[in-house]
Amino acid sequence: MAHLEIPEVLTAAWLREKYRARELTPESVIAEVLKRSAADALMNIWITPPALETLRPYLERLAELDPELYPLWGIPFAVKDNIDVAGVPTTAACAEFAYTPDAHAAVVERLVAAGAIPLGKTNLDQFATGLVGTRSPYGETRNALRPELISGGSSSGSAVAVARGQAVFALGTDTAGSGRVPAALHGLVGWKPSLGAWPTLGVVPACASLDCVTVFAHSLDDALLVDRAVRGVHDADPWSRELPDPLPKLPARLLLPKGELGFYGPFAEGYRAAWGAARERALSLGLVVEEVETELFAQAAAILYEGPWVAERWADLGGFVESHPGAAFPVTEKILRTGASAEYDAASVFRAMHRLQSYKLEARRLLQDAVLLMPTAGGTWTRDAVREDPVGANRDMGRYTNHCNLLDLCAIAVPAGEAEERTPFGVTLFALAENEGLIGAAAEAFLAGSAGGERDAARDAASSAAGTAASTGEPRPGTTLVAVCGLHMRGFPLEKQMLECGAVFIREALSAPKYQLVKLPTVPAKPGMIKRPAGGAAIQLEVWEMPLVSFGSFTAGIPAPLGIGKVELEDGTEVPGFVCEAYAAADAEDITASGGWRFVTAAG
Template sequence: MSKPIPESLTVEGLRSLYLERVLNPREVMEEVVRRAERDAGMNIWITPPAMERLAPYLERLEQSGPESLPLWGIPFAVKDNIDVAGLPTTAACPDYAYEPTVHAAVVERLIAAGAIPIGKTNLDQFATGLVGTRSPYGETHNALRPELISGGSSSGSAVSVARGQAAFALGTDTAGSGRVPAALNGLVGYKPSLGAWPTRGVVPACASLDCVTVFAHSLNDACAVDAAARGAHPEDPWSRHVAVPSGSKRPSKLCLPLQAPEFFGPYASEYSAAWAKTVERLAGLGLPVHYVDTGLFSEAAAILYEGPWVAERWADLGGFIESHPGAAFPVTERVLRSGASPDYDAASVFRAIHRLQALKLEARKLLEDAVLVLPTAGGTWTREQVREQPVEANRDMGRYTNHCNLLDQCAVAVPACDAADRVPFGITFFASWEREDLIRGAAAWFSASGEPEGAFPAAAEASAAVAKESLEAPVTLVAVCGLHMRGYPLEKQMQACGARFVEEAESAPKYRFVKLPTTPAKPGMIKAARGGGAVRLELWEMPLAAFGGFAASIPAPLGIGKVELADGREVPGFICEGYAEEGAEDITALGSWRSVHN
């Protein structure tokens, strides 16, 4: 009988299942291949996952265990303008294809951390587009509604994660390609500061602005990838040292646009309502909200395609276009050739550089210890509508993203709410390049503020209370052994209280472990006077401001007491009253709640 594999693959979830020996990477890769075949008509892949290509990576992992590497056995997708040794790099142009002998720098680092590159994903050709329809390999379908665009240019990467074919995926982001597809497919899109991740082995779009990015289901997963990918590369002239954020920091204020954002497309009114709802949620975080004139961001954004920066694309790709007539997608060639306009002479470039430098200074002053919040996208389109107006629709998609790299900012796109049925709406937090701690803090704060389904009232109240305290407020460890662990239904209660996963752990061998006859079934840990066994559990860190309300919400016979760990520590955690042992199933020998479902 095949083992159940979660529909959504996550870094944290798979690591937990590997550590518990519930699954192994080969089983996961077989399911990944099956899902890719299932979704073949969605045009997600250019080089799809195949077991024969994955075999060398699996054989390497068999020489070690999941404890040995931080991303051991985690499947990831790679946008097909990023090199993977032995696989063609096409940039979605068959005539451009070549087969690299070495991995791109970020791919090499992720493999060294234990991750498995499963295939190469579809994209807007030469990463020129934000819609996901500009590819001779087919229009990538939206993961939730196939008639809608997926967003681009990192279209296949985002959809592969949203469809459960990868735990994370690499994209690139010059104008928003690592953020727009995240918003349209309900994901997190993390765009580090320029140069923080090397671009060696990446087909350039605008080399001075290009970033490698990650799509994931959570900020924690994105940060785990960042930890492996970040760092200057000695052979990459565009990389630079940008320190790993020491943690998440609450910004001193949120900057929202003074001018009401403009929305477009068939869901314009729904997007507008979703933004209004999101603004209310932001206002409830307990942070000062400042409404600012965003004209400087719009002015910077215009430089990317309506100024001389488009000539950089022509400088990188013009030779290929000229020597391969008809090889490029028609709308792609049209955009690229605009960079050859005689209007973009050297003087115009320097005028733009000088103006942009002044705008950078204004933006830095505005965002000192603060973050800017904008809709990630102002709407979406059907794929048919984009075919009818390819340039205009694409221009709209970059309205709130194009300024970011020109102004040397970092950004993270996160889901906010649903604008309509299966139409997600997302926002992006922006900060100056050296303040990635602020975007992480703001995104974590915002994500924890949503009321989870099925939350106990006390937990929901705790979520509201914790939003009024600092992210740096006192915390306590909490040991959980059942439905509050990662991947289980009550994980959202932990997140709603501002808690974060810290580590796997094991109790001292002094507990009887029982399966309570409740609906749904729950485990109970009862400390034994003699005998008993060890129980594998998780340690989470929870703000003290939320802890009291959380503990009060736990129904009998469960409660919070001191749990003794194998290393001798005693930490607050779930315990069970002794009377509940009567009528409960003894599962001490299994040693873990996850083993009950194995």
């Protein structure tokens, strides 16, 4: 295999393309990650850095998995060190707190099940308390672009690992902005799903009722690829809840803050100018734009650190702090101890809950079928400045983020230019919890610079590419062919599932003459295609092309005895497609002689 230079910006689509072409192996990618990690050791990115001996079992396992059936096959990712990885210490940036879990956190387990490789554990503001990235006894995480600046927190190491090309994506957590602020400071996408959409089982709590696991990536596609792998209720997680998949849909309205916003820090004017440019871009998207008052969000944010929710942090961590004097980072302990204040009695908690409930109602009315666009941060600071005023600087960094989880909103932080050279600026799109598809589509439009023409052009390009796939038999990068033989074919009830997944019809085809077709006794009836060693027939199929970001969740939703395996076509090639377990034939009607499900239904 010829040497292939691995770019600093790593994406899942690029890696999968190179894997598929056999131009790269996961082992060679891990070797490069280890090299980069060692070179950046002084940046304090990792608490438990990548090591070949711990990664070898994950690499060996990949040999047993079909890359086409595992959407994250061979994709390396970093894990914030308040999220469990089996056999690796979880420290939450406090050595005295550390423990070694026997099992993965639920999100890590789902990513590994999809073929991804957990590299190691990243640095963070201790106990996920902070938005600056300087509150760790393992050292201040350096900004990936300008080391004198803060990296943002608390998910500091996770963002920097992605920005420095040491991971394709990284898991963070977000209680008050920790999954968004570091993204903005490094020109990354930061996807914060709705509360409960991703399980938090196996995550050290900051505020358990407000905590989210999040992802940092270079692209929206990679962020959504991760979302598809980890989304869904977990039976053992009391905070988990059922929420719809974030299917892209443009919002009816795009909301912008009315009046001047406040900016801070040494680059305040650059941030102000970058926000002005972002507003102009938003106005050019062709969406209905409304300017709205945003005092509601500031009032909700004040409840988090200036109200009794700080007591929730103390409820989780106070016992440890009291029993381990001196173990906590000084500024972290100071903040945590505010939660033990006598003013935060039970009555104050209920008063705050009632006030917050009215804010939620107001937010729900305002954001109905709408997306709100705001700066992710109003500035940034040097690490020296944060040491001088750790609490004030941290408060500023959360000015436009703290309200999000309190109001039960979803959010995505995306790049939006620079405040000055090597100083990225970013914006965040917010929507109601059940409207994650709105922020996904709005973010896509914002990044493309258009909600109309360019999306149409992209759609035309996809149709053209589908035509190419039809003629060459090869899927485009980032997609897979899928052979369907029943209710997912055109004109049948589940065709809509294919379209919702972004799939494109390629061609009609026949299987190799090796299959038995049975009519399963289900409601509604559906076919099952079983490969036989002898005596089978050619079955009519349709071949579609589906984005890999959709393929994992699509496959996961297929009920037994059906599943996705390799289907052999009449020309001898194999593509992923619907197959049926052989045991199902015992209770099913043999309809092989019909030649295909379409002929069965036509006859009926």
